[in-house]
Amino acid sequence: MIEAGSLIRSLSGRHAARNFHTFVINEIGRAIVSGAFPVGSVLASDAVMMEQYGVSRTVLREAVKTLEAKGLVEARPKVGTRVSPRSRWNFFDSQVLAWHFHAPDDPHFFENLFEVRAALEVPAIEGAARHRTAEHVRLMKYWLHQAATSGDGVEQFGLATLEIHSIIAESAHNTLLRSVVGVVELLLALALTRDRSGLSDYMHQASVRLEVMVLAVEKGDVEAARVALEAAMLLDRERLLAR
Incomplete structure (x- = not known):
C-alpha cells in the first residue's frame, strides 16, 4: 500500500x-x-x-x-x-492503480474507472450528507479554500481536492467505500496532466463544483450532494475522454 x-x-x-x-x-x-x-x-x-x-x-x-x-x-x-x-491483478490496490498513470492512455480503462468511481462515491457522498460531523465539514471547507487559492499550483490543487474526497469517504460510515480514494486519485492525476490546454479553466470549474458539493453535504441535502458529485465527475470525464 x-x-x-x-x-x-x-x-x-x-x-x-x-x-x-x-x-x-x-x-x-x-x-x-x-x-x-x-x-x-x-x-x-x-x-x-x-x-x-x-x-x-x-x-x-x-x-x-x-x-x-x-x-x-x-x-x-x-x-x-x-x-x-x-x-x-488487484485493481483496488492503490499501487496497482497508481502504476496505470505511467501506462499508455486507454479510453476503455478510463471508462471502467469512472464506472467504479460512480458505483462507490455516489453512496459515499449520500452517506456523508447523512452522517457528517461538524469536524468533517470544517476540514472540507479548509481544503476547499486550499483548492480555490492554489492558483496554477497543480500539486496543491490536486492534494486539496483529494483530501475533500477522502473526507467524504471517511464520513460515509462505510469502510469499504474508502476504496474509491485510489480511483479518484488516479483520475485526478490524469485530468491534471494529460492535457495542459484549458487546465486553469478546468481547475476553476472543479473548485466551483467542489464548493457546491461541500455545501450540500454540510446542509445534509442528500439529493443535492449526489447531483453535485455527478457534476464534478462529469467534468473529470469530459476532461479525459472528450479529447
Whole structure:
C-alpha cells in the first residue's frame, strides 16, 4: 500500500523517501502495468535483476512476494516469475492503480474507472450528507479554500481536492467505500496532466463544483450532494475522454 496523495505529489517531481524494497516493487510494477513486461512473459533471472536493480537476493524476493500478493506475477520453481493475466491483478490496490498513470492512455480503462468511481462515491457522498460531523465539514471547507487559492499550483490543487474526497469517504460510515480514494486519485492525476490546454479553466470549474458539493453535504441535502458529485465527475470525464 502507498499513502494517499503519493501519486499527486509525484506530479511536481517530489517523491516520498524510498528504500530498496519499494524501489524494486515500483520499477517492476510499472513495467508490468505499462506493458514493458507483457502478460505471460517470464521475468529475468534473480541474478540478472539483482544486478539490474542493485539489490540483494533477499530484497528482490521480498519485492516479488509483494507483487505476487497484488496478483501481478506468479513465481514457480524451475519456471521463474511469470507476469499474470490482468484478470488476476488487484485493481483496488492503490499501487496497482497508481502504476496505470505511467501506462499508455486507454479510453476503455478510463471508462471502467469512472464506472467504479460512480458505483462507490455516489453512496459515499449520500452517506456523508447523512452522517457528517461538524469536524468533517470544517476540514472540507479548509481544503476547499486550499483548492480555490492554489492558483496554477497543480500539486496543491490536486492534494486539496483529494483530501475533500477522502473526507467524504471517511464520513460515509462505510469502510469499504474508502476504496474509491485510489480511483479518484488516479483520475485526478490524469485530468491534471494529460492535457495542459484549458487546465486553469478546468481547475476553476472543479473548485466551483467542489464548493457546491461541500455545501450540500454540510446542509445534509442528500439529493443535492449526489447531483453535485455527478457534476464534478462529469467534468473529470469530459476532461479525459472528450479529447
